[in-house]
Amino acid sequence: MDRARLIHAMADVVGPTYVISDPAELKVYEADGLTIFKATPDVVALPKSAVEVADVVRLCARERVPFVPRGAGTGLSGGALAVEGGVVIGLNRMNRVLEVDYANQRAVIEPGAINIWLTNQVSPDGYYYAPDPASQTACSVGGNVAENSGGPHCLKYGVTTNHVLALEIVLATGETIEIGSWTPDPPGYDLTGVFVGSEGTFGIVTKIVVRLLKRPEAVKTMLLVFETIADASATVSGIIGRGIIPAAIEMMDNLTIQAVEKGVHAGYPTDAGSVLLVELDGPRAEVEALAESVIAVGREHRMREVRVARDDAERTLLWKGRKAAFAAMGQISSAYYVQDGVIPRTQLLKILGEIDALSRHYGLRVANVFHAGDGNLHPLILYDDRVGGEVQKAEAMGAEIMQRCIAVGGSITGEHGVGFEKRDFMPLMYTPADLEAMAKVKRVWNPDGLLNPGKIFPTSKSCVEVSAAGKPGDIGYKPHRIELEGKAQRF
Numbered sequence: 001m002d003r004a005r006l007i008h009a010m011a012d013v014v015g016p017t018y019v020i021s022d023p024a025e026l027k028v029y030e031a032d033g034l035t036i037f038k039a040t041p042d043v044v045a046l047p048k049s050a051v052e053v054a055d056v057v058r059l060c061a062r063e064r065v066p067f068v069p070r071g072a073g074t075g076l077s078g079g080a081l082a083v084e085g086g087v088v089i090g091l092n093r094m095n096r097v098l099e100v101d102y103a104n105q106r107a108v109i110e111p112g113a114i115n116i117w118l119t120n121q122v123s124p125d126g127y128y129y130a131p132d133p134a135s136q137t138a139c140s141v142g143g144n145v146a147e148n149s150g151g152p153h154c155l156k157y158g159v160t161t162n163h164v165l166a167l168e169i170v171l172a173t174g175e176t177i178e179i180g181s182w183t184p185d186p187p188g189y190d191l192t193g194v195f196v197g198s199e200g201t202f203g204i205v206t207k208i209v210v211r212l213l214k215r216p217e218a219v220k221t222m223l224l225v226f227e228t229i230a231d232a233s234a235t236v237s238g239i240i241g242r243g244i245i246p247a248a249i250e251m252m253d254n255l256t257i258q259a260v261e262k263g264v265h266a267g268y269p270t271d272a273g274s275v276l277l278v279e280l281d282g283p284r285a286e287v288e289a290l291a292e293s294v295i296a297v298g299r300e301h302r303m304r305e306v307r308v309a310r311d312d313a314e315r316t317l318l319w320k321g322r323k324a325a326f327a328a329m330g331q332i333s334s335a336y337y338v339q340d341g342v343i344p345r346t347q348l349l350k351i352l353g354e355i356d357a358l359s360r361h362y363g364l365r366v367a368n369v370f371h372a373g374d375g376n377l378h379p380l381i382l383y384d385d386r387v388g389g390e391v392q393k394a395e396a397m398g399a400e401i402m403q404r405c406i407a408v409g410g411s412i413t414g415e416h417g418v419g420f421e422k423r424d425f426m427p428l429m430y431t432p433a434d435l436e437a438m439a440k441v442k443r444v445w446n447p448d449g450l451l452n453p454g455k456i457f458p459t460s461k462s463c464v465e466v467s468a469a470g471k472p473g474d475i476g477y478k479p480h481r482i483e484l485e486g487k488a489q490r491f
């Protein structure tokens, strides 16, 4: 089917107003939050209902056109990019909270609804939705399901998969199914568990049943201030080592603090080497006792100062700094490349030291802001996108950071997904047999490979071994050359 006929056929399904084909308007859909890669779809369709999603999918399947679901486009691994062209299916118009059921602590929500909307709606009644990506004011719950998103409070409460009870899904054939259950442990295979985190390659989510939590009796938010990252890292291990699981422990280094203070004035001390944002919640008496223990651990590791939020306004301000940290990088750099490695917590100091060495080697600054409690690093590699070669340097450095994470027993992604960006790193973690086992599952859900192609799996063309310079762990060691194929281009 040629493009003109495809556009016409899409308009018959969703209405001409909700088909985007103008080249200038398509630019909105050519990248996600990563922005290093771009790929322009041939057309964007914006369905309003599961029935329309199914009709769009059936049309694509019949005409053998690739199709890619997209929520808010805040993803950080190129997951929503139409790397082989075709149709982007934007879920933004399906954005209602359909039902709230406090008696059963559940809500039913459409995929395009923004994460924070649910909490905003239920919080006057003392409830909230726990998974809270730092992007929660912008990202969609459908995108969260696809990426199995985490967030600062997922240390204690678990990531998205722990809060999704059931899903309505349009399969790659256009058929609609419902998986999961409102009641615990339904019989049969746990398809909800399989689906959550499948990065838009197993089907399109059109309805989500999520768990709601009751607000805890008390919340205490503290900023622990340190001269060095070493002391902050030791404090993180010390807190968890005592068996304390705070609701959140977020770490920020000095460069991040500088950016945050220029951007949102959260009141962080700009001369600190590192700060920990620690939040405790639960019954009041327990929170008070745990806070004393956390402060004691901090003191054991030369904590310079502790600031305890006295009210909601102060608490919000402390969190505003953390949640706006990525965006605040614009204050100190024209561009940044965010990485999402995971390491065992005990390796925090070693890896941060290695990142520092890589930063000096490549001549690129790195700001560290991350979920320290679960070892999920987010080094932000700052570069100047107006200087030729800098983006490639940032990418090479990012690849080396991933190497280091794997070398200490970690992983190439904690929450942002593999997507397009990291597919060539997969063989660093998995054997061909491991990958084939995953590919078999994908073929069951996505037999023709038309649904979100080019993601997660390395391709024979894209992943080429080259002779290694040095050995793993050396600065400059490059096990893989990454070649882009299809329509996607570097920024």
Ligand SMILES: Cc1cc2nc3c(=O)[nH]c(=O)nc-3n(C[C@H](O)[C@H](O)[C@H](O)COP(=O)(O)OP(=O)(O)OC[C@H]3O[C@@H](n4cnc5c(N)ncnc54)[C@H](O)[C@@H]3O)c2cc1C
Pocket: 032, 033, 068, 069, 070, 071, 072, 073, 074, 075, 076, 078, 079, 080, 091, 111, 112, 132, 133, 134, 135, 138, 139, 140, 141, 142, 143, 144, 145, 146, 147, 148, 149, 150, 151, 152, 199, 200, 201, 203, 204, 205, 206, 326, 327, 415, 416, 452
């Ligand atoms: C500043 C910033 C901070 C962030 N902080 C965090 C964080 O703390 N934790 C975290 O986990 N992530 C974080 N992210 C990454 C991102 O926000 C999450 O991955 C989020 O879940 C993506 O949602 P989205 O709606 O933007 O999805 P998109 O970017 O539109 O899509 C992401 C993937 O989901 C698929 N998809 C989208 N909707 C559907 C659907 N209805 N059905 C099937 N597949 C679908 C797409 O095909 C794609 O593969 C951050 C991003 C930014 C920019």
